Amino acid sequence: MIKAGIIGSTGYAGAEIVRILARHPEVEIVWYGSRSYIDQKFSSIYGNMFQIADAKCLDDNMDQLTAQADVIFTATPQGLCASLITEDVLSKVKVIDLSADFRIKDVSVYEQWYKIKHAAPSFIKEAVYGLCEINREQVKGARLVANPGCYTTCSILSAYPLVKEGLIDPDTLIFDAKSGTSGAGRSAKTANLFCEVNENIKAYGVATHRHTPEIEEQLGYAAGRKLTVSFTPHLVPMNRGILVTAYASLKKGVTQEQVGAAYEKYYKDEYFIRLLDEGVWPETRWVEGSNFVDVNYKVDPRTGRVIMMGALDNLVKGAAGQAVQNMNLMFGLDEKTGIDFVPVFP
Amino acid sequence: MIKAGIIGSTGYAGAEIVRILARHPEVEIVWYGSRSYIDQKFSSIYGNMFQIADAKCLDDNMDQLTAQADVIFTATPQGLCASLITEDVLSKVKVIDLSADFRIKDVSVYEQWYKIKHAAPSFIKEAVYGLCEINREQVKGARLVANPGCYTTCSILSAYPLVKEGLIDPDTLIFDAKSGTSGAGRSAKTANLFCEVNENIKAYGVATHRHTPEIEEQLGYAAGRKLTVSFTPHLVPMNRGILVTAYASLKKGVTQEQVGAAYEKYYKDEYFIRLLDEGVWPETRWVEGSNFVDVNYKVDPRTGRVIMMGALDNLVKGAAGQAVQNMNLMFGLDEKTGIDFVPVFP
Amino acid sequence: MIKAGIIGSTGYAGAEIVRILARHPEVEIVWYGSRSYIDQKFSSIYGNMFQIADAKCLDDNMDQLTAQADVIFTATPQGLCASLITEDVLSKVKVIDLSADFRIKDVSVYEQWYKIKHAAPSFIKEAVYGLCEINREQVKGARLVANPGCYTTCSILSAYPLVKEGLIDPDTLIFDAKSGTSGAGRSAKTANLFCEVNENIKAYGVATHRHTPEIEEQLGYAAGRKLTVSFTPHLVPMNRGILVTAYASLKKGVTQEQVGAAYEKYYKDEYFIRLLDEGVWPETRWVEGSNFVDVNYKVDPRTGRVIMMGALDNLVKGAAGQAVQNMNLMFGLDEKTGIDFVPVFP
C-alpha cells in the first residue's frame, strides 16, 4: 500500500483527495494535515466522512510526515509547498503540489502574478507540469509534480489540438470560463456566502487572473512560440464544474474536417478526455464527480472562427482527481486506478 | 418627510430597510449606521443601491442621530438596542428594534435563552410587540416597538386563530419551520458559504432555538394561559422565505367549518394576510419580495389533527417590511404606505 | 456475472441503477428498457454515461428480457410491474420492483390510496418488503422484492427503534419530510421547471401522500398494532436528498439513555445506518451520492417529546442503491458490493 499524507486536507481540494483515496485500492492515508483543525476528527469537519475518515487532523511536521509517507499532496495556499521542498524531502517522498508554486517555469512571471517571492526556485526546473494527457511520460519519472490549475486544465485541453497543429492564430485565443463556487475554497468570506453567490453570475479577475500565464506558458509550448490570450473567469451559482468557451480565428482555409482530425489525433485514445458527438456540447452536469473532461468544437464559417468548449469537475480533474492520476503514474499504477468514477447526475 | 436613521444598515435586514425606505413616499433616510463599513459608500457594499443610496456609512453616535432623526431602526445583534435606550432617547425619537431585546416581557426568560444580561429592563414593559395584525392599536401610540422575529411572525400567524378561539389543544402545537439563508445574516461564517448551504437541508437549534419562548409568550396571551410548543427551524438553499408547517390536535368535535370560520374571523379584513383558497398551500415563492403572509389549514380526520401553514418573506414581513408597517402605524400613515409590493416571481 | 435488465431505465431512479451497476463488479447490464426512448443510445439521454453505457434503449419485451436476464429492476409508474408479474416470469428471473405495487399487503389499502386496480394481487403475499436492515433474512430468499419508497425508508428508519421498543406513543408520530426534486421524476411538468422549484419551498400531498399507508403498515408491524401517523412531504430546491424530522410523545419516564440504547441496539452493527454523535444532526449533504442513512434523536424535556431525524439520498438508499443492496442479498453477495460509495461533498 502507498502511504499518503495530505497537507491542507480540510480545504475543498484536500478533502476531495481524502474522499478519493478513501476508496483507492492501493493507498492508505497516514496523515491528515490541517493547521485550522489540529486535533479535531477529520469527519467532524466533513460529515460525509463519518465512520470513513475519523482520524484526527495534524499540524505540519515534515520530519514525521516524510518518515511515514510515500507521497505527499499539498493542497495549500501559494507559497507553502515551496517553503517545504528540500532535497532531503524529495529524497524520501514524492510530492504532488496542488498550488501554483511549481507550475510556472519562469520564476519572474510567477513572482509578478502571485506577488510573492518564490522560496525554492531551484526546484522549479525539476518539477513536472502534471497535465497527464500531455506530459504523461515525464510524470512517470517525477519526484515533484506541479498539479495544474482547474481553469488551466480545462482551457488548455479545449484548445490544445488546434494550437499544436497550427490550425488557429494563437494570439486570437479568448477563453471565457465559468466555474462553480467550490473553486473559491472554504475560507469564510462574505463574497462567498450563499446569499451572495446564489442567483448571481459575475466575472472576476478580469484581465488579471493568475491562471492566465499558466495557460499562456503551456499553450506556448504547444505553439512553439510565446503567445498572449484573454482569459475571463466567472462565478456560477453551483458547487462544482468548469465550462470553458474558447474562441479563435482559424487560419485561412482550415476546414471543419481538419479541425476534427486534430482533436481525434490527440484525444481519441485518451480515456479521461471524451470527445463528444457532433452537435453535442459539453455541460458540467455530465462530468460532475468524475475525472472526465468533455470536449467539442465547431467551425463557424460566418465569422471564420472556431468555437472550442471543455467541461470538467474542478475538484476532480481540476484538482484532486488529476493529482491522484499523477500519483498513479508516478507509482506505476494503471492511470485510472481509484478514479474511474461514473459522473453523478442529477 | 419622516427622517429615518438605521443602525446596522449593512446587514441583510438593515439593507432591506434601506431598500424599502428608498422608495417610501413619506420618508428620507438621514443616517446609514454601520460599524463595519464606516466612511464607505453604502452602495459600495450593496451594489443594487448604486446611484440610489450613495451616502457614506456612519459609526454609532446617538447624540447626532437623535438630533437628526424622527425614527431609528436598530437592525443589530441582541443587546445593542437595549444598551442605547434611555428616556432621553425615547423623548426625542421613536425606536423600532429588530432585535429580540424588547420582545419578551419576562426578563429572566430573555436572559436565560439569550445568555446576556438585559441592559435596559425598565423599558421592557413600555415596549409594544409589533405584530401589527394583533397589536395594531398599541403600536399606534408606541415610542418603542419590538419588531417580531421572522420565524415568530410566521408561526404565530399560522396558528393564532385556532389558539385564540380555543379550537386546538395548545400543548400539542408543533412548528416545523423552513427558512431561506438570508435569515442567517451576512457575517462571514463557513457554515453559511454557498457550497455548505447549497444542495443541502438541515435542522439547527433543535429544541433550543430562541424564537421558541417568543412564540410561547405570544400564543400564551392568545390562549389565556402558559403553553409549551415544539419548534424546529431548518435551513433551505434559497435566499428568502419562511414556510411554517404546524400541527396540533383538535379539540373533540371541532369541524373544518369551525376552523375555517376562525381564520376568516381574524384574517378576512387583514390586507397583508392572504387566506388562500381551499386546497392551495402557501409557498414562499408567492410572497417573495412582499409584505404578505399567506396562510391556510386542513383538518385531517384520520389523525384528529389540523395542519396549519404559513409563508412569508423573512426580510420583508419577517423583518424590514413589518418594521416599516409599524413605522407607518406609529406616524399615522396608511399601514400599506411604501410596502405594498407585488411579490416577485420567478 | 449477474445479468440485469432495467425496465424504465431512463427515469431518474432507473438511470441511477444504470450508474451504479456500470461499476458493480458482479453485474452486467443486458437490457436498457425505455418506452420513451426506444432505439436511442442510453448515453444520448444521459450524457454522463457517454462511453460508459452507449447501448440502445429497448421497448418492453418480457419474453426476451426473461430469457436474457437473471434479475429485472422495474423503475416504472405504479401498476406496470404488477401487470408483468407471472409465475412464469418469477420462475426465470428475480424481480426488484421500485414502484409501490407490492409494498402494501392489504390490497384494498393499495387500491384506495393509489386509485388503480391491482393486476396481480396473488403475488402480494410472496413479495418481501425490501427494507434490508429490517427484513434482511427474508430478502435473501425472495424472488420478488418490493423496494421501499424514499420517504418511507427515511421515515421508518428514523423512528423504528423507539416504536419497536415501545418507548413512544405511536399515535403521536408526526413525520415532516423534505425532499430534493429528483424525487418528482423526470417527466416534463410545469410544476417541476427550474424557475418554479428554485427559490421556493412548498408542501404537497398534505394528509394524502401515498407513502403514508406504507409507513403506517411497516411501523405497525414494529409496534405490534395498527397506528396512524401524520406525514407531510415538502419540495426543496436541491437535486437529491431527503430529511425527515419526526416528533412523538415519549411514554412516561422514558429517558435520553433509554432512547439512546434503543437506537444502539438496532443500528450499531448496521453499516449503512450511521448513528451520529450526540448533538450532530443529519444533513442531506453528508449522505449525497451514498447508500448511508444518517440518524439521530433528542429528548426534549420541556415538551416530553423526542425529536428523531434521518437523512438519505433519495436516489440511492431511497431507490437504486437499496435496490442493488436487495439484489446483493438475493444473490448471496456481500451486501455492500458495488454500493459502498463515499458521500460526495460539496
Add this chain to the structure above:
Amino acid sequence: MIKAGIIGSTGYAGAEIVRILARHPEVEIVWYGSRSYIDQKFSSIYGNMFQIADAKCLDDNMDQLTAQADVIFTATPQGLCASLITEDVLSKVKVIDLSADFRIKDVSVYEQWYKIKHAAPSFIKEAVYGLCEINREQVKGARLVANPGCYTTCSILSAYPLVKEGLIDPDTLIFDAKSGTSGAGRSAKTANLFCEVNENIKAYGVATHRHTPEIEEQLGYAAGRKLTVSFTPHLVPMNRGILVTAYASLKKGVTQEQVGAAYEKYYKDEYFIRLLDEGVWPETRWVEGSNFVDVNYKVDPRTGRVIMMGALDNLVKGAAGQAVQNMNLMFGLDEKTGIDFVPVFP
C-alpha cells in the same frame, strides 16, 4: 388611465408585464390573454398575484381587445403578433410586440433565422426598434414597437459607445452571454426541469442563436456598415439575469481614457444605464427586479483588447420593463413611471 391588454399573459414575460402594470399609476389591465388557461383566474396560475389580479384569462379576440384597450402587449411565440397586425388594429391601438416579428428590417434575414414566413412584412418598416436609450424619439411617435430581445439589449448596450465612436474593430466583436432560466420560458420541457438546470452550466445555440442577426443589424447601424459577430448564449442555474462579457480588438492607439469618454458620452444622462465605478464589474444580482442595465469596460494592454460587460434582468429591462418603458414614451409619460424599481437583493 391607459387601458392595457396582454396577449400571452401567462408566460414569464407576460406575467412580468402583469406584475409591473398592477402597480403602474397610469394603467389599468383590461385583458389577460392566455390560450392555455382560458377561463381560469390569472392568480390561480401565478399565486403571487392572489388578491391582486384575480380576473379570468381570455382567448384571443382582436375585435373585443381593440375595442377595450389603448395598448396591446404581445408576449407570444414568433409569428403570432405578425398574424394579428393590420392597419385597422394599428388605427385603434398601439402595439408593443415582445416577440421578434418586427425587430429585423430585412425580412429575408428574419425568415432565414426564424424558419417561418413573415405574415405582415408590410409593417416591418413602420415598426420602431424599441431600445429606448438609442431610439427614444422614434418610439415616442410609434404605433408599433418591436421590443428588443433580452440578450440583444444587454449585448448592444455593452458595446454601443465603442462601435458608434469607431474605437474598436467591429468584426472582432465576441459576445459571451450568460442567462438565467426564466429566459427559456414556462413551457414544460424536460431540458428546463429543475434537476436538469440546477448544478449545471451549458452553452446552446452555438453560432446559430436567433439574437445574433438582431445584434448585428443594430450594431451595424451604429457602425455605419454591416458587421458579423460571434454570440454564444449559456444557461445559468438562476431564475433571472443576463450577463454579457464582450471582447473586441481596439483600434490602434485607442486609450482607456478615450474608451471611458465614449461610455460617458452616451450613458451619463441615461437613468436606466448605470456606468459603474472603475474596477466594479456588473453582476446580475445588483440589477435583479429592476429596469437597470449596469455597464463597465476595461482596456487590456497585454492583448490590445477591450473587455466590455453588461448586466440586466432579462424579464425587466430584457422584456417587460423595457416594454413598459416604451409604453411610457408612446403615451407621453415620464419614461420611469411605474418601473423605477430598486433592485432586490439578496
